Amino acid sequence: xxxxxxxxxxxxxxxxxxxxxxxxxxxxxxxxxxxxxxxxxxxxxxxxxxxxxxxxxxxxxxxxxxxxxxxxxxxxxxxxxxxxxxxxxxxxxxxxxxxxxxxxxxxxxxxxxxxxxxxxxxxxxxxxxxxxxxxxxxxxxxxxxxxxxxxxxxxxxxxxxxxxxxxxxxxxxxxxxxxxxxxxxxxxxxxxxx
Numbered sequence: 001x002x003x004x005x006x007x008x009x010x011x012x013x014x015x016x017x018x019x020x021x022x023x024x025x026x027x028x029x030x031x032x033x034x035x036x037x038x039x040x041x042x043x044x045x046x047x048x049x050x051x052x053x054x055x056x057x058x059x060x061x062x063x064x065x066x067x068x069x070x071x072x073x074x075x076x077x078x079x080x081x082x083x084x085x086x087x088x089x090x091x092x093x094x095x096x097x098x099x100x101x102x103x104x105x106x107x108x109x110x111x112x113x114x115x116x117x118x119x120x121x122x123x124x125x126x127x128x129x130x131x132x133x134x135x136x137x138x139x140x141x142x143x144x145x146x147x148x149x150x151x152x153x154x155x156x157x158x159x160x161x162x163x164x165x166x167x168x169x170x171x172x173x174x175x176x177x178x179x180x181x182x183x184x185x186x187x188x189x190x191x192x193x194x
Contacts, residue, residue: 002057002084009050009080018073020050021112021138025185029136032190033058033108042106042128043067044097044121045113049077049090055110056089064090065104067097067113097121105130112138115160118167126176126193134192135177140168141187 013020021029029051032038039061043052046068056062068074074094081090093100097113098120109129111121118137129135141147145161146168152158168189171179177191 002053005080005083006050006053009048009053012076013048013050018047019139020047021054022185025138025188026051026054028182028184028188029110030054030058032134032136033062036107036134038107039063040104040106041065041108041110042102042104042125043110043112044125045111046077046092047073047112049080049084049092051110051112052077052090052092053080053084053086056086057084060089062089065093065102065106066090067093067095067100069094069096098124102128104128107133109133109135110138111135115139115142115167116163118164119170122167122170122191129193131193134190137167137171137189137191139186140164140181140189141183143186146187 033055041055041064043064043066046052046066052064052066056064068077077092081087106128107130109125111118122135142161142164146164152161171189171191177193179189179191182188
């Protein structure tokens with residue numbers, strides 16, 4: 001039943017151009033959660049609830065707090081989570097990530113929202129991460145553009161790529177975290193809190 005829902009969500013995302021994690025990226029994330037016995041997750045960027053559902057399915061002990069600004073996507077996520085019968089495990093907030101406040105501590109923070117805001121998200125929520133916990137960031141390759149040497153013609157795209165490159169440098173230089181980069185999905189960063 002849930003398998004069918006996941007396939008439907010993948011089709012819906014493709015048809016409606018909603019970015020969701022690529023198959024090898026989401027598999028990596030599920031395995032990371034399993035191997036590190038992750039129980040509490042903060043997800044920045046719910047979209048339609050795809051990754052939250054996949055993460056929650058790893059174990060019944062997992063609790064997820066996830067934030068989505070877009071009203072339509074938020075509604076779709078609520079629908080999907082209800083259909084997956086995971087509303088006891090996943091709590092969705094419909095607001096801007098920068099307006100969200102919490103005192104909770106998490107084992108894992110997953111960043112998959114506005115790429116241009118990654119540094120701000122990291123700085124805002126890193127204090128909500130337990131010692132030894134990790135911040136996982138998706139889309140660091142941004143469809144191959146961050147590794148491209150040639151000049152990017154579109155000004156907006158060039159600015160976006162510049163911000164992601166700055167974020168990668170920010171991760172490399174951050175002394176409170178040890179970051180490794182993995183060439184799976186659209187490029188993943190795993191920053192473990194020292």
